Amino acid sequence: MMGAAGSPEAEWWELAPVGLARVDTTGRVTQINQAGATLLDLDGDALATLDGLFDVDEAPHDAAGLEAERLASWPVARSESRELAYRVHGYRHGYVVSFRDVTMRRQQERRAAAVARTAARVASERSLATTLNAMASEVLRANGLAGVQILATEQPEGPLHVIGSAGFPPSDSFFALLMECQRRGATLGMLDALRTGRPVVIHHRYEAVMADPAWEPLHELLRSPRWDAFASVPILVRERAVGILNVFFAPEQKVDHGMMEFLATMADQAALAIDYAELLERERYVARRAERQRLARDLHDSVVQQVFSMGMQTQALKVLAERSPGPQAESFAAVAAELEEITQSTLQDLRSLVNQLQPSPVTEKGLGAALQTLAENTRRRTGIDVGLAVSDAADELRTHLLEDVYFIVAEAVHNAVKHSGAGSIRVDIDGGGTAALEVSVRDDGSGCPPGPPDTAPGRSSGHGLASMRERAEQWGGQLSVDWEQAAGTTVRARFPLPANSLDKEN
Missing domain, CATH: 3.30.450.20 (PAS domain)
Structure with a gap:
């Protein structure tokens, strides 16, 4: 040589x-x-x-x-x-x-290019999922990693789940399976990163995860590609943890200071994307709220007043029918009675719709007080006993979420009053000691038989039920309606709690 x-x-x-x-x-x-x-x-x-x-x-x-x-x-x-x-x-x-x-120089060039491309996407893309998926791919390619995940929320204070991913097959159920692993006793390093706001690095993590039965729900998803070390970097917006950047290193790959600095920079880019998405969502919320208020005013000032006038005309028609001689009087009275029932029902529905379009009382009173007012008004107007139990922990959640919870309960109570013939309604909301907010509205009425296939069983109209489901699903929740002829109807909704309310000690 x-x-x-x-x-x-x-x-x-x-x-x-x-x-x-x-x-x-x-x-x-x-x-x-x-x-x-x-x-x-x-x-x-x-x-x-x-x-x-x-x-x-x-x-x-x-x-x-x-x-x-x-x-x-x-x-x-x-x-x-x-x-x-x-x-x-x-x-x-x-x-x-x-x-x-030139390994180091080329690595720095790739990382700088990844940051630049990601910054451009944050500024141009209006889709958080598109931005974070592209960001995960940039992190993966720039460093030759085995896998990358970005966990965040698509709604402020909503459920944490994988929005960006590269290397591993996509899975909508990853976070739910992760929570199942935690319930089985698995140690979750990412929760330490969320709690402390500092990166967590665990060497030789792959073998430990695959050998631990507590991790069995995620074994299939994390088995391939093969990896070794694991790092979790918190995504912080104004010192508030809004997500996590999870990185799975290839076998024998070094986790050095330069790597961690790059990951911290990409976590900052992810924070910008999430903050931008939250800003857009707040703007959309304000616009929707203003539009709902306008519709409520228009309905109240026009349609509600017109239907009220129709009711008054119906009353006059009933009086005329009662005073009219001859065999047609009975038929006139029957038509007048039917019109009166229709106008009263329509007026009740319109007033309920106007109330839903107006800003919810949750904003000023909190969920518990707003529902107490709803229960008292319902008792006073209908004579139906409305029982209420609201967990103190529920009022600590974000107002936007609680507004949707309030409107789901209000719609369920309205339907029970209108359709069930119930003598009592029970509202229970429990947000303590679980990873979810549980909502239940139960009545002792007869309800109605299951509807057609395009509407779920229960008494709610198709539009009412669709609105309730939409409000639940935008927070990652689920809504169900159980109808039993002898036991009334129960509307249940379950909302996963935000990640920062999880038990971080595990």
């Missing part, structure tokens, strides 16, 4: 500060200096393994007339490679190749 000892050529060859290799016209490496052997971690006489590493075909030249640098990749471990920049120089019956290690 060395030149002739003591010759000027040998001295130049060994003292060169860069790697040098002699390559014949076929691309076979015939000699390498000590600097080059050290750079490539060559043991003994391993020149044959270098054949084909350097391309000696003619290369383009730069503006100064020098041959442009070319790049080659040399594997030094199963999941790592060394990137080389080299130039080819003609020499006797072959070539001399000078090369240097």
